[in-house]
Amino acid sequence: xxxxxxxxxxxxxxxxxxxxxxxxxxxxxxxxxxxxxxxxxxxxxxxxxxxxxxxxxxxxxxxxxxxxxxxxxxxxxxxxxxxxxxxxxxxxxxxxxxxxxxxxxxxxxxxxxxxxxxxxxxxxxxxxxxxxxxxxxxxxxxxxxxxxxxxxxxxxxxxxxxxxxxxxxxxxxxxxxxxxxxxxxxxxxxxxxxxxxxxxxxxxxxxxxxxxxxxxxxxxxxxxxxxxxxxxxxxxxxxxxxxxxxxxxxxxxxxxxxxxxxxxxxxxxxxxxxxxxxxxxxxxxxxxxxxxxxxxxxxxxxxxxxxxxxxxxxxxxxxxxxxxxxxxxxxxxxxxxxxxxxxxxxxxxxxxxxxxxxxxxxxxxxxxxxxxxxxxxxxxxxx
Amino acid sequence: xxxxxxxxxxxxxxxxxxxxxxxxxxxxxxxxxxxxxxxxxxxxxxxxxxxxxxxxxxxxxxxxxxxxxxxxxxxxxxxxxxxxxxxxxxxxxxxxxxxxxxxxxxxxxxxxxxxxxxxxxxxxxxxxxxxxxxxxxxxxxxxxxxxxxxxxx
Numbered sequence: 001x002x003x004x005x006x007x008x009x010x011x012x013x014x015x016x017x018x019x020x021x022x023x024x025x026x027x028x029x030x031x032x033x034x035x036x037x038x039x040x041x042x043x044x045x046x047x048x049x050x051x052x053x054x055x056x057x058x059x060x061x062x063x064x065x066x067x068x069x070x071x072x073x074x075x076x077x078x079x080x081x082x083x084x085x086x087x088x089x090x091x092x093x094x095x096x097x098x099x100x101x102x103x104x105x106x107x108x109x110x111x112x113x114x115x116x117x118x119x120x121x122x123x124x125x126x127x128x129x130x131x132x133x134x135x136x137x138x139x140x141x142x143x144x145x146x147x148x149x150x151x152x153x154x155x156x157x158x159x160x161x162x163x164x165x166x167x168x169x170x171x172x173x174x175x176x177x178x179x180x181x182x183x184x185x186x187x188x189x190x191x192x193x194x195x196x197x198x199x200x201x202x203x204x205x206x207x208x209x210x211x212x213x214x215x216x217x218x219x220x221x222x223x224x225x226x227x228x229x230x231x232x233x234x235x236x237x238x239x240x241x242x243x244x245x246x247x248x249x250x251x252x253x254x255x256x257x258x259x260x261x262x263x264x265x266x267x268x269x270x271x272x273x274x275x276x277x278x279x280x281x282x283x284x285x286x287x288x289x290x291x292x293x294x295x296x297x298x299x300x301x302x303x304x305x306x307x308x309x310x311x312x313x314x315x316x317x318x319x320x321x322x323x324x325x326x327x328x329x330x331x332x333x334x335x336x337x338x339x340x341x342x343x344x345x346x347x348x349x350x351x352x353x354x355x356x357x358x359x360x361x362x363x364x365x366x367x368x369x370x371x372x373x374x375x376x377x378x379x380x381x382x383x
Numbered sequence: 384x385x386x387x388x389x390x391x392x393x394x395x396x397x398x399x400x401x402x403x404x405x406x407x408x409x410x411x412x413x414x415x416x417x418x419x420x421x422x423x424x425x426x427x428x429x430x431x432x433x434x435x436x437x438x439x440x441x442x443x444x445x446x447x448x449x450x451x452x453x454x455x456x457x458x459x460x461x462x463x464x465x466x467x468x469x470x471x472x473x474x475x476x477x478x479x480x481x482x483x484x485x486x487x488x489x490x491x492x493x494x495x496x497x498x499x500x501x502x503x504x505x506x507x508x509x510x511x512x513x514x515x516x517x518x519x520x521x522x523x524x525x526x527x528x529x530x531x532x533x534x535x536x
Contacts, residue, residue, distance in 0.1 A: 059513035066498075067522055067533075102408075229436050229458055232487035243458065245436075250461075314406030315465075317454065319438070328439050328454070341523075343441040345454075353490045382513065 024052060027364075031060055035138045035368045038378030042355075042367075049363045054356045058349075062382040069342040074100050074174055074309045077342065082168035084346060085380035087127040088322035090119050093172035095329045098253055099318035100174040103311035103333060110255075111299040112176040117255040118189065118292050119162070119171065121285040125196070126155040127323035128278050128285075135275070135372040136207055139216055144206060151199055154192045158185065174309060176302030189293050193286055200282060208279065217271035221358040221370035224269060231357070232350035235325025236281060237374050239265050240273035247321040259291045271366075274373035308337050324348055324375055348380035384431060384462050386410040392432060396425045409454070413467045420479040423466065426455065427484045433457045434464060437481075440491035442499040444525045449476050449501055453488075470501065480506040498523040 030041040039060035045053035065084065069077050074096075081092035094116055101108060133148020156166040161182045163171040171177050207213045223233065228241035238245045246263040248256040264280040266273045311333035319328045325347030332341040351374050358374075359367050384392075386404065393400050393412055400422070401413040414422055426434045439454035453466040470476045480503040482489035492503045493512040500521035503509055511518060520527050 059515075062513040064522060227486070230486040232437060232485075245458075312406075317408065317439070326438060330439060330441060330452075330454075332443060341443050343439065345439040345441075349490070349494075350487050353487065 022047060029367070031057075035371060036378070037134065037376060040352075040376065040378050040381070044364065044367075046364060049365075051359045051362055051364055051367060054359045054367070056352055056355060058352070058378075058381050060382065061379055065383045066342055066344065069339060071338055073337050074311070074339070077339070078172060078174070079170050081344070082170060083379060084344060084383055085322055085324060085327070085348065085377045086167060087130060087377055088123055088324060088327075089168050090116075090123040090171060091320050091322040092327060093170065094120060094254070095318050095320040095322075095327050097172045097174050098320065099316045099329045099331050100309060100311065102318060103314070103316045103331065104174075104305070104309070106175060106303055106305065108176055108303050109299045109301070110297045111301055112303070113255040114292050114296045115177055115181055115301065116172065117259070118289055118296075119159075119169075120254070121288050122155050122158065122189070124323045125282055125285045126152045128282050129155075131278060131323075131372075131375050132203060132207075135369075136213075138368050138372045139213060141207070141210075141213070144203075147199075147202065147206070151196060154195060158188050158192065161185070161188065173302065175305040176300070178302075180301040181296070186293055186296070189289065193290060193293075197286060200279075200286075203279060203282075208276070214272065216366070217275060217369050217373070219270050219272075220362060220366045221271045221274075221373065222269050223354055223358045225267075227354065227357055228269075231354040233325070233354045234350065235321070235323070235347050235375075236264075236277040237274050237351055237354075238325060239263070240277045240373075241269045242267045245326060247319050247326050251319055253318075253320060255292060256288075259288050261288050271369050271373040278375070310335055310337055311339070319345075322347060324377065324380065325351060344383055346380045346383060348376055348378075349383075352376055352381055384460055389432065389462065389464060392429070393422065393426075397422050407465065409463050409465045411465045411467060413469055416468055416470055416478040419466075419468050420481065423453075423481045423484050426464075426466070431460075433459050434462075435459070435485075437485040437487055437491075440488055440495070442495040442501055442523065444499060444523065446525050449473060449499060451478055451495060451501060453481070475502075476500065477502040477504055479504045482506060497521075500524065 024045055024047050027044045029044055030036045031039040041057040043055040065080050078093050078096045081096050082089040084092055129148045129152040133145040136144025159169055160166045163169050223241050225242040228238045228243045234245040244265055249263045261284045264277045266277055313333055313335045316331045319326050328345030330343040331339050334340040358370050390402055397414055397418045403411045426432050434455035434457050436456045436458050438456055441452050443450045449470045451468045456463045468478050495501050496509055497511040497513050
């Protein structure tokens with residue numbers, strides 16, 4: 001590995017002998033850089049301020065979750081997935097549980113489907129709130145950070161009351177959820193919906209129409225639809241390039257086939273488009289929760305499963321839509337209590353490597369905005 | 384395109400391909416390394432098939448052989464398929480890269496190289512991606528031993 005301590009190192013020039021001689025040079029951005037939101041190193045090749053190449057170096061927090069899964073029971077695997085994309089922890093848990101349920105051919109009660117969908121959407125909201133806060137801060141606006149965290153607190157409080165944890169919730173288990181919802185859950189969620197519906201337009205007022213913000217994001221970080229599909233860029237980042245990749249629409253799971261919501265697709269292909277998709281998705285999430293919260297059916301919160309789960313031999317693939325894009329869980333079973341092989345296709349991994357194509361030819365200061373709008377979570381990339 | 388139509392189309396390109404629909408929700412096609420690139424190119428570029436979105440690429444160690452698994456989907460037609468390559472040579476496993484067909488494959492292939500030791504011919508930049516460059520062995524292989532970091536229970 002090259003020396004990460006030397007911030008700037010010279011590189012041989014291409015031998016141009018014009019009057020003003022220019023030289024390409026390398027800059028290491030990270031692994032400890034505030035705007036990477038984790039330990040990610042980007043090796044930038046620069047020509048003055050212009051980016052010529054972005055080479056991501058990952059693996060600083062690789063924990064080999066896939067190898068660990070080969071020794072663990074299915075119930076234990078669920079808890080490891082919290083530590084991938086910690087901002088979409090509920091969806092990650094859900095992906096594994098759905099894969100196991102698919103293998104067992106287990107139909108979970110309707111109540112479980114509704115609870116899972118509501119909490120998924122609350123998780124998506126809290127993830128987008130945090131993203132909105134730190135995105136503003138990356139671009140120099142401290143207020144957004146405070147606003148984002150203020151509103152996110154309401155959701156984490158609901159989670160804490162429901163399952164005891166605020167971030168890594170571990171609320172899903174194969175067959176259902178760990179406990180029934182708290183008696184206050186519906187009331188508190190409805191209070192939150194009312195509260196956040198008033199606050200969300202403030203987000204628009206603060207950033208969306210802000211001249212400085214628009215100048216720094218509009219027409220910056222272009223990613224065409226062909227490239228988005230080829231790189232497998234999913235989630236809001238893919239949909240801003242016109243790629244209809246919402247798994248909730250394509251392959252509905254839990255209660256998504258019973259609610260009415262729009263898949264937000266824009267064709268801007270730039271940082272501003274990615275920003276707008278997430279803001280619009282927050283309105284859609286509110287809309288989904290509204291339809292479900294008063295209609296949670298009575299019944300069990302968990303289907304009966306055996307204490308030791310063994311899946312029939314075969315391959316099971318389950319995809320879910322996390323806040324960052326498509327998470328795929330690929331389980332190969334050989335009828336033992338732990339899987340033969342598990343692969344997590346994480347959205348962050350595929351999204352990150354489109355950065356080189358997006359950033360080429362733009363200024364180094366714009367890179368921060370591009371990374372913010374890709375919404376990277378590093379443990380999700382490294383696994 | 385239905386699975387049967389897909390099958391017929393693939394048989395025209397690679398007559399030796401093996402099919403299976405058991406134990407999986409997708410159509411599974413297994414080919415040998417020499418046929419992979421030709422078939423992959425056809426699957427991506429043929430307007431009727433157009434499997435343009437690779438949503439997963441990974442490796443599996445079946446002890447008797449290694450396998451690379453490609454999950455493919457068409458964003459236009461909506462059909463999905465799983466392409467598998469069986470590599471019998473465990474000592475020196477190699478298969479052609481498909482990173483020229485699907486760009487995301489470049490990085491997923493680096494991960495498979497890193498964790499399974501499968502080499503991808505003609506890959507533009509085949510290096511370890513998650514582990515350090517001087518790491519010994521390929522951790523996701525079933526015969527991998529690491530007495531320091533893996534505690535056997």
